[in-house]
Structure formats: structure tokens, C-alpha cells
Amino acid sequence: MTRLTGGEVRERFLRFFERNTHTVVSSSSLVPIDDPTLLFTNAGMVQFKGALLGTDPRPYRRATTVQKCLRVSGKHNDLENVGRTARHHTFFEMLGNFSFGDYFKQGAIEFGWEFLTRDLGLPADRLWATIYQDDDEAFELWRKIAGLPTDRIVRLGEKDNFWAMGDTGPCGPCSELIIDQGPGVGCGRPTCGIECGCDRYLELWNLVFMQYSRDTFGKLTPLPKPSIDTGAGLERIAAVCQGVKSNFETDLIRPLISAVEHLTNKTYGAEEKHDVSMRVIADHARAVTFLLADGVLPNNEGRGYVLRRILRRGLRHARLLGLDEPFLATVTDKVIDLMMVAYPELEGSRSHVARLAGVEEDRFGHLLREALPRLHDLIQKVKEKRAERAVLPGSKLFELYDTYGLPRDLIDEIAIEQSVECDWSGFEAELKTQQERSRASFKAFGEFQDTAGAYKELPKATRTTFLGYDLLESEASVVALLSDGLPVERISAGQEGEVLLDKTPFYAEAGGQVGDTGALRGDALLAEVLDTKRPLHGVVMHRVRVKRGEIRNGQRLLASVDAVRRSTTVKNHTATHLVHAALRQILGDHVRQEGSLVAPDRLRFDFRHYGPVTGAEADRIEEMVNEKLWTNVPVLVEEMRLEEALAKGALAFFGDKYGDDVRVVSVSDFSIELCGGTHTKATGEIGLFKISHEAGIAAGIRRIEALTGPGAFQHLKREEEVLRESADRLKSKPLEVPERVDRLFDSTRALEREVQTLRAKLGGEIAEELLKEATQVSGITLVAGKAEGFDQRALRELADRLKARIGSGVIVVAAPTDGRVSWVAMVTPDLITRLHAGTLVKEVAAITGGGGGGRPDLAEAGGKDPGKLDQALAQVPELIQRLLR
Numbered sequence: 001m002t003r004l005t006g007g008e009v010r011e012r013f014l015r016f017f018e019r020n021t022h023t024v025v026s027s028s029s030l031v032p033i034d035d036p037t038l039l040f041t042n043a044g045m046v047q048f049k050g051a052l053l054g055t056d057p058r059p060y061r062r063a064t065t066v067q068k069c070l071r072v073s074g075k076h077n078d079l080e081n082v083g084r085t086a087r088h089h090t091f092f093e094m095l096g097n098f099s100f101g102d103y104f105k106q107g108a109i110e111f112g113w114e115f116l117t118r119d120l121g122l123p124a125d126r127l128w129a130t131i132y133q134d135d136d137e138a139f140e141l142w143r144k145i146a147g148l149p150t151d152r153i154v155r156l157g158e159k160d161n162f163w164a165m166g167d168t169g170p171c172g173p174c175s176e177l178i179i180d181q182g183p184g185v186g187c188g189r190p191t192c193g194i195e196c197g198c199d200r201y202l203e204l205w206n207l208v209f210m211q212y213s214r215d216t217f218g219k220l221t222p223l224p225k226p227s228i229d230t231g232a233g234l235e236r237i238a239a240v241c242q243g244v245k246s247n248f249e250t251d252l253i254r255p256l257i258s259a260v261e262h263l264t265n266k267t268y269g270a271e272e273k274h275d276v277s278m279r280v281i282a283d284h285a286r287a288v289t290f291l292l293a294d295g296v297l298p299n300n301e302g303r304g305y306v307l308r309r310i311l312r313r314g315l316r317h318a319r320l321l322g323l324d325e326p327f328l329a330t331v332t333d334k335v336i337d338l339m340m341v342a343y344p345e346l347e348g349s350r351s352h353v354a355r356l357a358g359v360e361e362d363r364f365g366h367l368l369r370e371a372l373p374r375l376h377d378l379i380q381k382v383k384e385k386r387a388e389r390a391v392l393p394g395s396k397l398f399e400l401y402d403t404y405g406l407p408r409d410l411i412d413e414i415a416i417e418q419s420v421e422c423d424w425s426g427f428e429a430e431l432k433t434q435q436e437r438s439r440a441s442f443k444a445f446g447e448f449q450d451t452a453g454a455y456k457e458l459p460k461a462t463r464t465t466f467l468g469y470d471l472l473e474s475e476a477s478v479v480a481l482l483s484d485g486l487p488v489e490r491i492s493a494g495q496e497g498e499v500l501l502d503k504t505p506f507y508a509e510a511g512g513q514v515g516d517t518g519a520l521r522g523d524a525l526l527a528e529v530l531d532t533k534r535p536l537h538g539v540v541m542h543r544v545r546v547k548r549g550e551i552r553n554g555q556r557l558l559a560s561v562d563a564v565r566r567s568t569t570v571k572n573h574t575a576t577h578l579v580h581a582a583l584r585q586i587l588g589d590h591v592r593q594e595g596s597l598v599a600p601d602r603l604r605f606d607f608r609h610y611g612p613v614t615g616a617e618a619d620r621i622e623e624m625v626n627e628k629l630w631t632n633v634p635v636l637v638e639e640m641r642l643e644e645a646l647a648k649g650a651l652a653f654f655g656d657k658y659g660d661d662v663r664v665v666s667v668s669d670f671s672i673e674l675c676g677g678t679h680t681k682a683t684g685e686i687g688l689f690k691i692s693h694e695a696g697i698a699a700g701i702r703r704i705e706a707l708t709g710p711g712a713f714q715h716l717k718r719e720e721e722v723l724r725e726s727a728d729r730l731k732s733k734p735l736e737v738p739e740r741v742d743r744l745f746d747s748t749r750a751l752e753r754e755v756q757t758l759r760a761k762l763g764g765e766i767a768e769e770l771l772k773e774a775t776q777v778s779g780i781t782l783v784a785g786k787a788e789g790f791d792q793r794a795l796r797e798l799a800d801r802l803k804a805r806i807g808s809g810v811i812v813v814a815a816p817t818d819g820r821v822s823w824v825a826m827v828t829p830d831l832i833t834r835l836h837a838g839t840l841v842k843e844v845a846a847i848t849g850g851g852g853g854g855r856p857d858l859a860e861a862g863g864k865d866p867g868k869l870d871q872a873l874a875q876v877p878e879l880i881q882r883l884l885r
């Protein structure tokens with residue numbers, strides 16, 4: 001047996017199947033495309049679902065891949081296994097070969113056996129096979145092809161060896177290839193056997209024989225063309241080839257552990273507890289690196305939340321190793337070094353990954369500083385109760401976990417330290433409700449979730465030929481009609497429904513570009529097309545409202561796209577590409593498209609960038625894009641092989657699904673993108689480009705909104721009008737507006753100063769007058785009176801001034817303003833035990849039809865009836881006498 005590196009195993013696998021006429025297909029993103037039901041790609045077959053179902057035919061019938069996989073959620077969740085077994089990872093690479101109605105069981109078993117025993121030279125006498133209990137065919141094939149003795153072919157039940165895509169749909173028995181690593185590996189118990197959960201009997205490869213379709217009643221019908229889907233863990237095969245007992249000791253992962261050894265000054269293998277942490281860190285660093293590179297951003301929901309949890313788990317284990325300094329970027333960098341050859345796209349994400357890892361690490365440090373004191377408080381409170389058992393309540397635990405992000409194991413550890421218990425079952429209950437909530441919201445984003453089923457039931461003929469790159473109008477035949485998700489024969493005047501045509505010029509919403517609108521016309525028929533979407537790959541759905549006549553199944557009609565709307569939309573689409581290119585030139589290569597909206601009236605472009613786009617940068621972006629418009633560069637659209645496009649430097653994005661032949665849209669060598677959208681013929685058609693808005697929408701994500709052509713012109717026109725109108729009102733010329741406004745401000749400030757001085761003077765004068773009228777009530781000095789034209793603030797100043805003059809006493813001042821009355825009452829500190837300013841002002845204001853209150857020394861109030869003001873003032877002495885204590 002040769003010692004092969006992980007990279008060599010990967011290559012050998014692909015070359016073996018390539019020699020056997022399989023098409024090599026690249027790994028799809030960890031974020032599954034077109035599949036809102038799945039958080040992460042967890043097997044090689046994910047990108048081939050459509051091909052296996054027959055809804056998305058491929059130009060090949062045999063394929064082979066090395067697929068990036070993540071198993072941290074849903075049916076396959078290996079998170080808790082990581083670090084504790086020698087064979088489980090969160091992120092791993094799955095080697096796979098697929099047959100879409102081509103070879104079946106025999107081929108799959110022959111290929112699997114030949115590759116492992118001949119190509120890799122694994123010892124045949126240590127290999128075992130498991131099969132589904134009833135699968136005699138597989139049993140015979142293992143006997144015949146591999147010559148396996150009957151005791152090394154093990155029949156297992158449905159749970160282990162029957163595979164299904166979902167509750168309904170394709171399914172079938174499967175068969176696993178297992179290697180016995182000998183009694184020295186694993187649990188070492190005499191009872192250990194092939195079904196033991198330990199590492200001795202290592203599952204290498206699972207061959208799935210998709211031969212049935214299961215209906216809603218659970219009935220199995222044989223598929224006309226059975227298919228093959230297989231998956232083998234690269235790391236496991238590498239471990240076996242390298243003669244090591246654990247995936248973590250292969251050249252794919254061991255260097256990461258070395259990096260951690262180096263960072264922590266600890267030796268791998270010295271202490272089991274530490275070894276687990278080292279393995280977890282190595283594993284999680286791989287997952288984090290690939291998730292970030294595939295465009296997932298850490299946040300608090302869905303995929304981002306899973307990423308954040310993995311990342312924090314890694315950080316948590318680093319703390320267990322005594323590592324308090326930021327370190328993650330060092331390890332993710334190492335991941336990129338190791339994996340770059342197989343995944344060249346990682347190199348371009350290097351700084352993005354390091355940066356986000358750093359940001360998250362900071363944030364986590366912060367959080368611990370915030371959350372740990374809360375946990376300690378909680379523990380303190382529980383202990384103070386001196387109950388028989390000190391238990392931290394589940395709801396509080398969940399809050400610490402969910403709101404503050406405190407990891408469970410950390411809570412547990414501290415609780416043990418502090419001799420308190422944790423109510424984890426209460427916690428689980430809270431967690432469950434939350435998960436149900438998030439699952440519900442996650443489902444909601446698959447807009448066609450409900451109706452997609454209806455389309456799947458339709459005959460294959462519903463695949464629509466798209467003519468809209470060249471035509472805006474075409475004859476077509478109706479191949480299906482749906483109303484409320486159910487097939488119907490006709491849609492009549494006044495009704496809405498969905499129309500499928502054999503061919504169409506209508507562009508269905510995709511890649512950010514909105515769906516076309518327009519009309520369907522026929523004899524006596526007029527239907528408005530409200531929107532166009534793609535519920536399934538290759539199927540175009542026209543949402544219509546019938547205005548006149550009716551649409552019938554099979555009918556010929558004329559489909560016409562709203563040409564004006566389309567023409568403004570394409571301007572925005574081409575401009576989006578130009579913005580993207582300009583952003584990369586001006587802000588840097590890290591800029592990466594996160595999403596876009598291409599509508600008839602505007603475009604929106606979301607991208608990764610740290611920090612705001614400055615005014616000067618926005619100006620340069622605008623200028624650069626406009627320069628491309630003025631030079632009227634042709635927009636070139638070509639079809640080519642994916643590899644060729646990538647070699648040309650075409651930008652491809654996460655979130656888009658690419659076949660092997662791709663459409664490339666380029667504007668000289670300024671912008672080259674893979675894109676299925678519609679575009680202008682040359683940049684000059686766009687006419688004008690104007691950024692209307694720039695803002696941050698999430699951590700590290702910015703959004704630019706912009707306008708083109710007539711929209712941009714209208715925008716500028718509107719701004720010009722506002723400017724002209726402002727100039728008119730200011731009695732100046734448009735270009736002189738700023739100067740004029742400055743002068744106005746200057747004069748306002750001067751006036752304000754003057755008002756201040758005059759008010760002070762007036763206040764002084766009024767104060768003198770009021771003081772002259774001061775009286776004594778039960779030996780207390782009372783100054784009461786009104787000050788015409790004073791606002792609340794001026795009244796307060798007046799009262800202050802009076803207070804300073806009398807030293808001890810009571811002040812009540814009021815002012816009638818705009819049909820209302822303002823009141824201020826003050827009581828000097830020496831008297832507040834006897835009289836409350838709030839009570840006083842409340843009673844006196846009540847006479848003027850109002851109310852108020854305040855502190856014992858200062859209170860304010862308002863009234864509605866200025867006519868009663870004098871009467872109210874006259875009653876103040878009496879009131880004071882009554883209120884005095």
C-alpha cells in the first residue's frame with residue numbers, strides 16, 4: 001500500500017472515474033442553491049438533486065465530484081462527535097460518483113471495489129460490506145465481484161441501510177464499504193463488532209442504489225431508470241492510506257493541530273482533554289474558513305448563526321487550552337495554505353476570512369466580559385435563596401445562551417465549579433420553541449415552496465425555451481395553466497392564474513433582475529402579465545390577470561414583453577456590473593457581491609466592505625462608471641465552458657448556480673461576470689449613472705443604490721428644481737445659495753444674541769416691578785405676578801432672578817401666550833418642608849383650566865384659559881395659607 005497524501009487521494013479518485021467516462025464536476029457551494037429546505041450542503045448528491053429527480057437534466061449521465069460538506073444541522077449533525085471520534089468532522093470532503101439512469105448496482109460495486117483495492121491498494125481481506133436486509137442482489141454482487149466471504153457481508157435494517165431523499169420521492173437500499181482497522185483501534189471490547197459506534201470498523205464509502213420512488217402513502221414504485229449516488233469521506237480514506245488511526249493525523253489536518261500546538265505551547269498526545277480541544281479547533285477552523293469563503297456571514301439566525309456557534313465553540317476550546325490571545329486567523333490562514341491547491345478560490349478570500357475571524361473573536365471576548373458577570377450574579381442569587389438544591393432556572397440559562405451567546409459547556413463548567421445545578425431540561429424546552437420559530441421563518445423564504453410541488457407534477461414538456469435575449473415578442477403555445485396551485489383547463493376574464501408556455505420572451509426573475517411584465521394576446525384574448533418567475537429550474541411561470549376573453553390549455557398566443565420597462569431594466573443590469581467592477585478597482589478586490597436588485601426604476605448593489613464608502617470614493621465610482629458610458633463600450637455576451645470563463649478572470653458568485661457551460665457578460669476587460677441576465681448592447685445606451693444612496697446594512701455589508709438613464713436624469717432634474725426654488729425663495733441665484741444661507745445663519749445668530757440681551761434687560765425690569773409688589777403671607781415673602789410675552793424658559797429665568805433677590809420665600813409667575821397660560825412656581829429650600837411648589841402650581845394652574853407639577857422647589861404648569869389668569873394670581877396668598885404645613 002502506497003502512502004498517499006490527501007491531495008493525491010483526491011486526484012486519484014477523480015482521475016479513476018474520469019477514466020471510467022464520468023464527467024468531473026466541481027464542488028458546489030456549502031450554501032445549497034435553490035434549496036431553501038437545507039441549511040448546508042451535506043453530501044455530494046445535493047447539487048444533483050434535480051438531475052436525480054429528472055427535473056434538471058444534465059448533458060452527462062455519469063459524474064464525479066469532490067464535494068465540500070458540512071454536517072452541523074438537521075438530519076446529519078456530527079458537531080458533538082467532533083474531537084471525540086477519530087472520524088467525524090463538521091467540514092469534510094466527500095468523494096462521490098453518480099449515475100443518472102446509467103449504470104446501477106453492479107457498476108457501483110465494481111467501481112468502488114476496484115478503486116479501493118486496485119487503485120489505492122487497500123487490503124481486500126480487511127474490507128467488509130453492509131447491505132440492506134432484503135437486498136439479495138447486492139449480496140450476490142459482493143460475493144461475485146469482490147469475492148467477499150458471506151460473514152463479511154452484513155445485512156442491516158432500514159435505519160442504517162435504506163436511504164431516502166425525503167419523506168417521499170427517490171429512495172433505495174444502500175451498501176457501505178467498511179474497513180476493519182483491527183482490535184488495536186477503537187473500544188477494544190470483546191463485544192466490538194461492525195455495528196459498534198467506535199472507530200475500529202470504519203465506514204469509508206456509502207453506495208446508494210436509488211431504485212424506488214416513494215409516494216405519500218409510503219408505497220414504493222420501481223423507478224424506470226434507477227440511479228447511483230455514492231459518498232466517501234476523503235479524510236477517512238487518506239487516514240487509511242497513510243496508516244494513521246485518525247483523520248486528524250493525516251496531512252489534511254495534522255498541520256492545523258501543529259499550529260495550535262505552537263500557539264499554546266502544548267504537545268498533542270500529552271493529555272486527552274487537551275487533545276480533544278486541539279482537534280475541535282482544527283476541525284472548526286476548517287469549517288469557519290470554508291463557510292466564510294462561501295459567503296456566509298456570522299450573525300444571529302439561520303446559516304450565520306450556525307457559523308457563529310462553530311466559531312465560538314472553537315474559541316471556547318482555545319480558552320480551555322489557556323489561549324486568551326486572538327489566534328483564529330493564524331489557523332484559518334493555515335487552512336487556506338493547505339486547501340488552496342484543491343480550492344483555488346480560497347486565496348481570494350484570505351483577508352476576508354482573517355478579518356471576519358478577528359472581528360468575531362473580539363466580539364466573543366467582549367461578550368464573555370459582559371455575560372460572565374451575569375452568570376455569576378445569577379449563581380449568587382440562587383445561592384442566597386438557601387434552598388435545599390441550588391438550581392439555575394432553564395429560562396435564565398437560555399437567556400445567557402441565546403442573548404449573550406454564552407456556550408453551554410462554559411455555563412456547565414462554571415456551575416460545577418460553584419456547586420450549583422443547571423435546569424437543562426427547562427433550557428431544552430426554551431430552545432425547542434425557539435428552533436420551531438426559526439424553522440418557520442426559514443421556510444418562509446422559499447416563496448414557491450407550496451406551489452413548486454404542483455409544477456413537479458406537470459409533464460416534463462413544461463421546460464420553457466427562453467427567447468428573451470434576442471426577442472421581446474413571440475408566438476407561443478400554452479402547455480399548462482394553474483390556478484391557486486392546481487392545474488386548470490382555462491383562466492377566464494377577471495381571473496388570475498399562472499401560465500406556462502412552450503417558449504417565451506419573458507425573463508423570469510433571477511440573479512437580482514426582476515421578472516418581465518407585458519401581455520399575452522390571442523383571438524379575443526388579452527391577459528396582463530403581472531410578473532414572471534422560475535418555480536423550478538428551466539420552468540418559466542407567467543403570473544397573469546385575464547382582462548378579456550379566456551386562456552385555454554393548448555392555445556396559440558402572442559407573448560409581448562413591456563419593452564420600455566425591459567429597456568430601463570437592462571440599463572440598470574449592465575450598470576450593476578459596471579458598479580461592481582468600479583468598486584473593486586476603487587475599494588479593493590475584497591469587494592464581493594452579496595446581493596443585488598435590478599429593477600426598471602433603480603438598481604441596488606450589496607457588497608462586502610469594511611467601513612463606509614467615503615464621499616470622495618463614491619464620487620470616483622460614479623465618475624468611473626460614467627466614463628465607461630461616454631466611451632460607449634460594446635457589451636459582449638459569450639457562452640463558454642466554466643473553466644474557461646474562470647480562467648479569463650470572470651467573477652462568479654456564491655448564490656448563483658452554474659452549469660458546465662456558462663454565459664459570460666463582459667465590458668472590455670473592465671468587467672467580466674458570469675450572468676444569465678439581459679443587458680444593453682453597448683454601455684452608451686445607459687446614458688447616465690447616478691448614485692442616489694449609500695449605507696451600511698449589516699456588519700461588513702454596504703449597499704449602494706443608483707439610477708441610470710431617464711431615472712438618473714429625473715433625479716438630477718428634481719434636485720435642480722429644489723435648488724432653483726430655494727434660490728428663488730432666498731432671492732439669489734442657484735450657485736449663490738450656500739453663501740446666502742451662510743449669511744442668513746449669521747444674521748439669525750446675531751438676532752438671537754440681541755434677543756438674549758433684551759430679554760435679560762426686560763427680565764430685570766419686570767423683576768424689579770414684581771419685587772415692589774411683594775407681600776407677606778403668614779410671615780413668608782411671596783412674589784406673584786405675570787410677565788407678558790414670556791415663554792416657559794424666560795419665566796424660569798425670571799423666577800430664578802427673583803429667588804436670588806428675596807433669599808427666602810415663594811415665587812409664582814405666569815405668562816399668557818397664544819391662548820394658553822404658562823406657570824412657574826418656586827419655593828426656596830428653607831421652606832420646602834412647609835410648602836410644595838408642585839402642589840401650589842397645580843392648584844393655581846387648575847384655576848386657568850390646566851395642570852402640572854414638579855419638584856418641591858421648582859414646578860411648572862400650563863393652563864388653557866388666559867382670561868382667568870388675574871383671578872388665579874389673586875388667589876395665590878389664600879392658596880398658600882391653605883397649603884402651609
Ligand code: ATP
Pocket residue numbers: 071076078087088089090091092094203204205206231232233234235236
Ligand atoms: P457515520 O455513520 O460514520 O457517521 P454516515 O453514515 O453518516 O457515516 P454517509 O451519510 O453515508 O455517512 O456519508 C458518506 C460518507 O461520508 C461516509 O461513508 C463517510 O466516509 C463520510 N462521512 C460522513 N460523515 C462524516 C463526517 N462527519 N466527517 C467525515 N466524514 C464523514
Ligand code: MG
Pocket residue numbers: 076078
Ligand atoms: Mg453520520
